[in-house]
Amino acid sequence: MNKNQIKKLVALALLATAPFMSFAQKEKANWQNLDLKTDSVFGISTEKAYTELLKGKKSTPVIVGVLDGGVDYLHEDLKRVMWVNKKEIANNGKDDDKNGFIDDIHGWNFVGGKEGSVNYETLELTRLVRRDGKRFANTTAQNVAEKDRAAFEAYLKNKETLERDLETAKSGLEGATRVKNLIDDLVKKVGKDNPTVEELRAYTPSGQTETNIRNNVIRNMGKGDFKTFYEERIKGAYDYYYNQVNYNLNLNYDPRGIVGDNPDNSNEKNYGNNDVKGPDASHGTHVAGIIAADRTNNLGIKGVADNVWILAVRNVPNGDERDKDVANAIRYAVDNGAKVLNMSFGKAYSWDKKVVDDAVKYAVSKDVLLVHAAGNDNKDLDVENNFPTNKYLDGSVASSWITVGASTPTDNQNLKAGFSNYGKTTVDVFAPGYNVYSTYPEQQYKDENGTSMASPVVAGLAALIRSYYPKLTAVQVKEIIMKSVEKVNHNVTVIKDGRAESVPFADLSVSGGIVNTYNALKLAATYK
Incomplete structure (x- = not known):
């Protein structure tokens, strides 16, 4: 040969990971929370905010729903910040709080049943x-x-x-x-x-x-x-x-029988099990750590937010999530007090968009901020779909929804992560999503790439704002995050039709910038 x-x-074999940069490149630990001027990486200035703005200030706990593939709730850097349903008695086989879910101590799993949990799934x-x-x-x-x-x-x-x-x-x-x-x-x-x-x-x-x-x-x-x-x-x-x-992509593969529901019935609600870790909690555990890994234990990493409860809702298998599971996950998290939802998932097709739209409307009506990853296909979302979306079937838009693209640490033409979707009218902000170091199952830590990592950076920021300024509404928090971005006034490289093009970073999102904790908290303090 x-x-x-x-x-x-080799190129063909590595195609699945091709969007990422050099394998050997290593970023500063916690770079997503660092400051561009003082640390020379384009983080979101979280540590600066804690040092200069939050020292001595009081906060109230905020519940963040992590709608994902599962969370390792026993991880050393997460176990202290996991939500606990105090109305439920653990492992007694009863629905003590009469909410329709038995033994939901740390959350719920909508892709499981009495015989176990779905791991691999088909695409929509x-x-x-x-x-x-x-x-x-x-x-x-x-x-x-x-x-x-x-x-x-x-x-x-x-x-x-x-x-x-x-x-x-x-x-x-x-x-x-x-x-x-x-x-x-x-x-x-x-x-x-x-x-x-x-x-x-x-x-x-x-x-x-x-x-x-x-x-x-x-x-x-x-x-x-x-x-x-x-x-x-x-x-x-x-x-x-x-x-x-x-x-x-296998038409003959269908694992849904393990759940025991009717997958064609979008109105079904009380199915699943209480295994919020599931068979593969790598993605959700990583996401949860970015949001709220314990900042006080001198272990591992530091999450963006310091007074958060992580509510784990498993609705994403290794494949495409189902719309009914997404809708039920949103409603479950909202009903259990979540004020911020992180949704690091997406797909190109939708089976029943209306059922998701209705759940999103419910969340908006309950003053919840929904944060969604833009996706990793280097596509312009102004012209291509990535479900779920903030736009309802009737053309109106969810008021408390943020779509997040992924950025890198480098303030140059490579600032947009090569894999990240974008859209001048559909992606709201960008946030760190390349080589982000976070929690991983079984007491591990790992670097990961994706808008899946950028979304929890923003969800963590939203929770931090709501924690220190609890009177602010979800719509106000979104407004603050959008208005306080660090604007980017130079061009970046975007691959279009196989060719590299230099385009203004400002044209890739509504805000034209990277979210910034320090700026956001200063702005939040001015709201009455």
Whole structure:
């Protein structure tokens, strides 16, 4: 295998993680809370605010609903800040507070049932094609009823998209498998489970293919260690494509039976279980730590907010969340006192947008601020969908909703994270979302990338404002966050149609800036 073939395979295998920058690049710990002027990274000046504005001030606790894939509530940096339902007696098998949920001590899991919890799920696109495939099984363009023509054409388009995506995923899995096997064989011959760059260089390859794969490993490792590189990039890429082929895009895969509900009935409410950790709490645990990791215990990291209770609501599997679960998660969190909701999830299609719209309207009516991640597809949301959205079916807009894009630490042309969605009228603000270090299940910590990390930065900021200024409404808190951003007055690079373009950062969001804790708290103090 020649050098170019190896490069092509490696590139294909790493496609799933391609939006991120150099693997070896490491940011300052807690960079998202640091200050641009004093720390030389474009954080949100949280530490400066605590030092100069909040010292000695009193605050009231704020409940933040983390609507996600699960939270490790026993993590050393989270266990003190987890919400506890004091009206419920733990593990007695009874619904003590009569809210319809048995033993909901730290929250609820809407993607679980009596027999366990859903881990992998299909994408919404897959579910729509499966549903409509049954409906239009014997339908053609010639015999379709006129009243069904629009739905039939949408089905054909979705089917074509699914088939194309599945072929891409199969090709990606083939490439990722080939690269993984080549690297596995190389490491076995080197004789080290976690070889250093020096040990890889010292090994004499047996042929050109092995030489090429060794050189590619060395180049992609950079200054990082092999084990981390392998887990995050090589195995990560393999797992990504494997899951797409076998679960996400598989028309024959349907795990919903474990929940025991009727997934087609959006009005169902009292289903699920109390396992808020679930089978994979990595994403939600990371999100929760960004918001509120214990700032007093001298362990791990520091969350943005210092007086918060994390209410865990599991509604997101490894695949696309279902609209009924999203709606029920919103209502559950609101009914249990959450004043800020973090929603680090999204999808390109919606099964029942109305049921989510109604839940969002309910949250808005209860003075709740909803914070949503913009998504990681480098798309312009002014022209492409990312559900859920703040725009209702009737065209009106949720007043207390913030959509968040992801930024990097560098105040230059790379300030917009390469993966982040954007939109001059649809994305409200940007916040740190690249190489953010936070809590991970089983007492671990890890760097992660995504608007999923940027959204909890803003949710933490919103909770901090509501904690120190409890009389402010959700709409006022949004207004303060928007008005107090650190404006960015230079161009950044955005990849459009495969080409790099230089565009004003101000054109990527409504506010044209990065959220800033110090500015926001100073502005909040002026509100009566």
